[in-house]
Amino acid sequence: MATVNEVIDTTIDDPGNRTPLVIGGHDYGSITRLVCGINESKTPIAWYVAMLASLSLLGMLGGLIGYLIFTGVGVWGNNNPVYWGFPIVNFVFWVGIGHAGTLISAILFIFRQNWRTSINRFAEAMTIFAVVCAGLFPGIHIGRVWVFYWLFPLPSLQLAMWPQFRSPLLWDVFAVSTYATVSLIFWYTGMIPDLATLRDRTNNKILRIVYSVLSLGWTGSARSWSRYEKAYTLFAALAAPLVLSVHTIVSFDFAVSQLPGWHTTIFPPYFVAGAVFSGFGMVLTLMVPARQLFGLQDVVTKRHLENVCKILLATGSMVGYAYAMEFFIAWYGGNMYEQFAFINRAFGPYWWAYWIMVSCNVISPQLFWFKVCRTTPWLMFVISIFVNIGMWFERFVITVTSLARDFLPSSWGMFEPTWVDYGMLVGSFGLFFTLFLLFVRFGPIVAMAEVKSVMPFPHHNRREEPNNPHGDFHDDPDQ
Amino acid sequence: MSEDTNNTEPKLIGLMAQFDDPDSLLAACEKVRKAGYTKTDAYTPFPLHGIDEALGIKPTILPWIVLTLGVMGGFAGLGLQYITNAEWYPFIISAKPVWSLPANIPVIFELVILHSAIAVFLGMLALNKLPTFSNPLFRVPEFARATDDKFFLTIDVNDEKYKPNKTRDLMDGLAGQTDVIEVYEDPSPAEIPKIIKFVGIGAAVVALIPPILLWRAYYQTSTVPRINPIRDMDIQLRGDTQTISPVFADGRTMRPRIPGTVARGEWIDPIMLTGIVPDAGKQNVAFLQDDEAPKEGDQKPAAEEKPAEEKPEADKPMAEDKPAEAKPADEKPAEGKPAEGAAPAAQPEEPEPNWVKIAPITVTRATLERGRNRYNIYCSVCHGLAGDGDGLVAQRALQLEQPTWIPPTNLHTDYLLTQPDGKLYNTITHGIRKMKGYGDQIPAEDRWAIVTYVRALQKTRTGTPEEIPAVEMKELEIKGQ
Numbered sequence: 001m002a003t004v005n006e007v008i009d010t011t012i013d014d015p016g017n018r019t020p021l022v023i024g025g026h027d028y029g030s031i032t033r034l035v036c037g038i039n040e041s042k043t044p045i046a047w048y049v050a051m052l053a054s055l056s057l058l059g060m061l062g063g064l065i066g067y068l069i070f071t072g073v074g075v076w077g078n079n080n081p082v083y084w085g086f087p088i089v090n091f092v093f094w095v096g097i098g099h100a101g102t103l104i105s106a107i108l109f110i111f112r113q114n115w116r117t118s119i120n121r122f123a124e125a126m127t128i129f130a131v132v133c134a135g136l137f138p139g140i141h142i143g144r145v146w147v148f149y150w151l152f153p154l155p156s157l158q159l160a161m162w163p164q165f166r167s168p169l170l171w172d173v174f175a176v177s178t179y180a181t182v183s184l185i186f187w188y189t190g191m192i193p194d195l196a197t198l199r200d201r202t203n204n205k206i207l208r209i210v211y212s213v214l215s216l217g218w219t220g221s222a223r224s225w226s227r228y229e230k231a232y233t234l235f236a237a238l239a240a241p242l243v244l245s246v247h248t249i250v251s252f253d254f255a256v257s258q259l260p261g262w263h264t265t266i267f268p269p270y271f272v273a274g275a276v277f278s279g280f281g282m283v284l285t286l287m288v289p290a291r292q293l294f295g296l297q298d299v300v301t302k303r304h305l306e307n308v309c310k311i312l313l314a315t316g317s318m319v320g321y322a323y324a325m326e327f328f329i330a331w332y333g334g335n336m337y338e339q340f341a342f343i344n345r346a347f348g349p350y351w352w353a354y355w356i357m358v359s360c361n362v363i364s365p366q367l368f369w370f371k372v373c374r375t376t377p378w379l380m381f382v383i384s385i386f387v388n389i390g391m392w393f394e395r396f397v398i399t400v401t402s403l404a405r406d407f408l409p410s411s412w413g414m415f416e417p418t419w420v421d422y423g424m425l426v427g428s429f430g431l432f433f434t435l436f437l438l439f440v441r442f443g444p445i446v447a448m449a450e451v452k453s454v455m456p457f458p459h460h461n462r463r464e465e466p467n468n469p470h471g472d473f474h475d476d477p478d479q
Numbered sequence: 480m481s482e483d484t485n486n487t488e489p490k491l492i493g494l495m496a497q498f499d500d501p502d503s504l505l506a507a508c509e510k511v512r513k514a515g516y517t518k519t520d521a522y523t524p525f526p527l528h529g530i531d532e533a534l535g536i537k538p539t540i541l542p543w544i545v546l547t548l549g550v551m552g553g554f555a556g557l558g559l560q561y562i563t564n565a566e567w568y569p570f571i572i573s574a575k576p577v578w579s580l581p582a583n584i585p586v587i588f589e590l591v592i593l594h595s596a597i598a599v600f601l602g603m604l605a606l607n608k609l610p611t612f613s614n615p616l617f618r619v620p621e622f623a624r625a626t627d628d629k630f631f632l633t634i635d636v637n638d639e640k641y642k643p644n645k646t647r648d649l650m651d652g653l654a655g656q657t658d659v660i661e662v663y664e665d666p667s668p669a670e671i672p673k674i675i676k677f678v679g680i681g682a683a684v685v686a687l688i689p690p691i692l693l694w695r696a697y698y699q700t701s702t703v704p705r706i707n708p709i710r711d712m713d714i715q716l717r718g719d720t721q722t723i724s725p726v727f728a729d730g731r732t733m734r735p736r737i738p739g740t741v742a743r744g745e746w747i748d749p750i751m752l753t754g755i756v757p758d759a760g761k762q763n764v765a766f767l768q769d770d771e772a773p774k775e776g777d778q779k780p781a782a783e784e785k786p787a788e789e790k791p792e793a794d795k796p797m798a799e800d801k802p803a804e805a806k807p808a809d810e811k812p813a814e815g816k817p818a819e820g821a822a823p824a825a826q827p828e829e830p831e832p833n834w835v836k837i838a839p840i841t842v843t844r845a846t847l848e849r850g851r852n853r854y855n856i857y858c859s860v861c862h863g864l865a866g867d868g869d870g871l872v873a874q875r876a877l878q879l880e881q882p883t884w885i886p887p888t889n890l891h892t893d894y895l896l897t898q899p900d901g902k903l904y905n906t907i908t909h910g911i912r913k914m915k916g917y918g919d920q921i922p923a924e925d926r927w928a929i930v931t932y933v934r935a936l937q938k939t940r941t942g943t944p945e946e947i948p949a950v951e952m953k954e955l956e957i958k959g960q
Contacts, residue, residue: 028524028628146709153563162563164570166582174589182596189600193626197524200623216610219617220625222508222521222530224607227539229526231603234545235596242592249585452525 011306011375021115021454024298028452031299035194035446036201038294043441046293051437057430064423065140073143075420082403082415087141088253089395090425093278094134094432095176095250096271096391099243100279101127102183105190106239109232115307117450118299121194122290123283124187125443129435130282131180133428138172168252175249182242186235189228192218194444207442247275254398261341261402264329270322274394277315277361281387284308288381290440299446302375309374312387316365319394323358341402349414350401357397360390489663492615494646495622495633496656501527503655504630508533511632514649518635522616522625544602545595552594556587615665621658633662750839751923754901754908755832834901838934840927850932853925857917866890866936885913890933891940903930 013019022031068075078085101124108116139148150156151173153163163170196218199211218224251271254262284305291300330342346354364386367373373380400415439445498504504521511519512535521530530536564570565578604610616622616633625631632653634646650659707713718724718732727734736742749757840846855864863869868889876884888895895903907926910916917926944952 032524032627144709144711153559160568162568164572165560165564165586166570166572166575166579168585171585171589174586178589178593178596181593185596185600189603193525197626200626212612213610216604217612217614218609218626219614219622220522220524221607222523222527222534223536224609225523225526226531226536227541227603227606230539230541231599234542234599238592238595238599242589242596245585245588245592249589252585449525453527 011302011371019303020456021118021301021303022299022451023301026298026455028455031448031451031455032197032201034296034299035444035448035451036198038440038445039198039442040201044293047437047441050433054430054433054437057427058434059430060423061427061430064420064427065136068140068420068424069145073141075418077415077417077421079413079415081406081411081413082400084399084403085415086417086421086425087137089392089399090428091134091137091141092250092271092395092399093392094130094137094428096247096275096278096395097282097388098127098130098134098179098183098279099247099272099275100283101125101130102179102186102239102243103276103279104283105186106236106243109236110240113307114454115304117447117454118296118301118304119283119287119308120450121187121190121447122287122445123279124183124190125436125439125445126282126286127183127279128180128187129432129439130279131176131183132435133432135176135180136428136431137424138176168249168256171249172253175246179242179246182235182239186239189231189235190447190450191444192216193220193228193449194447196220197448198444244272247271254402259402259406260335260337261345262398264326266322266325266329270319270326273315273318273322274361274391277312277319277365278387278391280308280311280315281384281391284312284380284384285388286436288377288384290445292377294440294445296446299451302377305377305380306374309368309380312365312384313368316361316368316387320358320362323362341405344405345397345401348401348405350397350404353393353397353401357390357393360386361394364390489666491636491661492664493633493635493662494650495616495619495631495660495662496650496653497621497658497660498630498632498653498655499628499657500655501630503653504632505529505533507632507653507656510653511634511649515640516634516638516646517640518638520633522622522631522633524624524626524628524630527630539606541599541602541606545598548598548602549591549595553587553591555594556590557583559590560586613665615662618665619660619662621660632656747923748839750835751927754835754904756835756901757833831902834899835904836899836901838900838904838927838930840924840931842931846928847932847935849925850928850930850935853921854929854932854936857921858929861887861914862890863887865939866933887914891937895933896937896941900927900930900934903933 026034076085076087078087101120104116104123105120108120139145142148142151151163151170153165163173192215195211195215199208199215202208202211248268248271251267255264255267257263287300287308288305291297291305327342327346330338364383367379367383373383404415405412496507498507501523504523505527508519508521508530512533517535519534521527521534523530560583561578569577571577616625621629622631632650634641634650638646640646647659650656718726720733722732723730724732749755859870860872861868861870863873866889868887870887873887877886904926906914907921907929908916908918921929938946947955
């Protein structure tokens with residue numbers, strides 16, 4: 001049933017036929033078996049190996065956080081004048097990655113891009129885990145972690161004071177925590193029907209209880225589906241502006257300050273484009289190997305990957321445009337300090353970081369103009385890795401080059417990351433992949449119910465109809 | 480499925496038809512609805528388009544719930560920021576108003592989204608009556624495929640149109656149905672077992688104890704310091720002011736200055752500092768040990784000796800001695816630091832110290848300008864710009880007829896004219912009667928500059944034409960005409 005049928009090239013546009021989103025002659029039952037099979041099959045050795053590697057990195061991260069908390073933030077390289085070093089770079093990097101999931105679920109849903117159904121669950125999970133990694137860094141960056149709740153407007157006897165609501169850093173607290181909450185419930189809501197499927201299929205008693213509790217007694221009643229779909233639409237309508245607002249507010253952390261190189265109005269759209277770019281880059285990084293490992297080629301077809309590549313090309317070009325525009329405005333604005341900041345960025349002591357950023361973010365996605373790059377999975381995997389590297393460097397360049405050459409030449413200085421900085425960056429990937437591997441093993445990684453809803457109807461009773469009124473694609477001779 | 484032979488006779492609650500494809504289900508829904516059934520439902524593995532119309536499902540009220548909660552979230556965000564930042568703890572940043580709406584928009588926006596999203600989630604669950612873990616349908620083995628690839632249509636026995644055989648026939652006649660199943664009520668008791676109930680209630684009660692204790696402690700005063708698990712910098716190795724130290728014999732953490740020492744950078748000529756000419760090295764020390772009560776014994780004899788010894792050196796007649804002695808009772812209470820003034824309150828007949836006669840600074844035009852500047856800032860508010868004791872504060876006090884007001888001294892009285900500069904300086908430093916001391920606010924050089932300026936002010940009333948240089952006299956005459 002679930003045979004890989006690569007005969008159909010879904011990447012060719014045929015105006016007569018709607019390109020199928022699922023190939024390989026699947027019916028509803030085979031989709032269920034394909035997706036649930038990933039959870040129900042014996043745990044592959046590769047999973048254990050990957051989990052072991054991720055857990056070791058996670059353990060290292062935990063150890064480093066303990067070391068940081070007991071010793072103080074001096075273990076980082078953050079120092080005058082670069083007080084915002086790796087922690088903020090990592091925060092913005094991870095929060096950016098965390099934008100693709102909700103974007104795919106919400107904005108592509110609103111635009112009726114049905115191809116999103118195969119990848120949205122995956123991307124949403126990635127969003128949640130990336131936001132977890134992102135939330136970690138400001139959390140430990142505050143120094144006295146045990147009073148982290150001072151970030152929130154809670155009455156405090158000891159302080160007898162309230163947060164400053166006109167600060168972008170506080171907006172950030174609200175934006176990121178709202179984003180994490182909304183993404184989480186959006187993701188969970190989307191999973192309820194699929195968890196019910198897992199519940200109804202599993203023979204393992206413990207898993208059955210777990211899936212029963214998580215699926216909340218979902219039956220698939222038409223009346224429930226009616227409200228569920230309305231809820232999903234509302235979620236999409238709410239999450240679409242939210243996803244744009246979050247990185248806008250993250251960019252305010254920089255743009256609202258007075259530092260040349262940060263104080264620009266281009267930041268909000270530039271950050272949002274960068275976030276979408278990095279998020280889709282990470283989707284590709286995860287999707288290409290996962291699709292291969294779990295045999296999901298029928299559900300996540302090359303056309304899906306090609307669409308992601310096109311988005312990467314578009315957003316990568318937007319990011320490139322933003323880089324160019326920053327230079328243009330620095331020149332056109334005639335402010336010598338602004339000009340210095342940007343010339344210094346490209347040709348100053350951090351020129352290498354700048355050019356890594358440009359080559360990874362602007363040049364490498366241009367390869368997606370060529371169809372061969374958009375349809376060769378290993379090639380797009382390599383480019384997506386470049387995108388990830390480039391986007392990390394983008395945040396590094398923005399944060400560090402601006403601070404290292406701030407107002408007074410007498411207080412200029414270079415940023416020197418410590419081994420703890422590097423360890424935490426690597427360790428955050430351990431946290432991300434640990435969560436991700438757990439999800440891949442125990443959760444429904446493809447939104448089965450949604451994929452089924454975009455599959456062609458089997459039309460058992462209407463087979464006699466000579467012309468398919470929906471223009472739906474049929475390649476299974478049995479149907 | 481029908482287990483009619485059971486003793487318990489499980490109650491039939493509905494009929495369920497199974498379909499293999501969505502089209503058949505839609506057609507069946509249509510048919511059942513047209514037959515007049517209302518207590519129907521369909522079960523599908525994915526949302527089926529067109530089933531709302533086919534089954535007659537009314538639009539949900541969920542959007543209205545979300546709108547309400549979203550608006551409430553917006554007002555909550557607005558209120559939170561207004562109450563905390565404009566009312567309870569106003570921040571003034573760069574002289575901006577404490578309440579400025581544009582800066583509050585991001586948080587309002589985020590809270591609208593947050594409240595709406597939670598309303599969507601909880602509203603959807605509540606309207607769908609989820610979570611419901613016990614459902615008779617789950618007891619039907621075939622129903623497990625409702626979340627996989629089968630489609631089901633149910634009719635409730637409570638439906639007005641329901642008639643055992645007729646409905647069954649209708650279900651059997653539905654096109655595309657592959658099976659018709661009777662659904663029975665869940666035979667297991669609906670009641671929660673008593674033991675679980677008791678354990679649950681017990682656990683809830685026990686769980687309430689810590690918050691109640693916390694709440695009680697929060698609103699009670701206590702004689703013991705609060706529990707501080709993470710001490711931050713509250714407790715440090717250093718000794719705090721006003722605490723007992725085990726290190727020193729006298730048990731004081733705050734150490735007195737060692738006699739005869741001056742802190743680095745604080746050295747200033749004692750004459751300059753005090754306005755008193757000392758008679759011996761010992762004297763200097765005594766005046767500098769301003770906080771040292773035990774040292775009083777040393778300095779008293781020195782202070783008492785002074786007047787007798789120093790009088791011959793005076794280049795002016797010591798006319799101030801008499802008025803000064805007439806006023807000691809007034810002056811002394813105002814002197815905050817008895818040791819420095821060398822006039823402890825306990826001794827009424829304290830002799831005058833050896834005041835510096837002429838200010839120990841080089842007087843230039845700049846000094847006088849500086850003196851005027853400082854005088855106008857610090858002194859003129861009471862003493863008046865010309866020194867007549869008619870400053871704005873004094874005028875206002877008279878206007879208000881303040882009973883306790885002591886009018887500031889007119890600087891042109893004989894009593895002040897004849898005072899040595901040192902005494903004038905001492906008055907500025909330590910104050911007199913109601914006047915407070917300005918020693919902490921005005922540096923010594925500036926106090927001397929003020930003394931010099933006061934002398935210049937006095938000269939404007941006492942000067943004679945002979946004292947004016949001929950050139951300037953001429954200019955004055957020209958102006959006078």
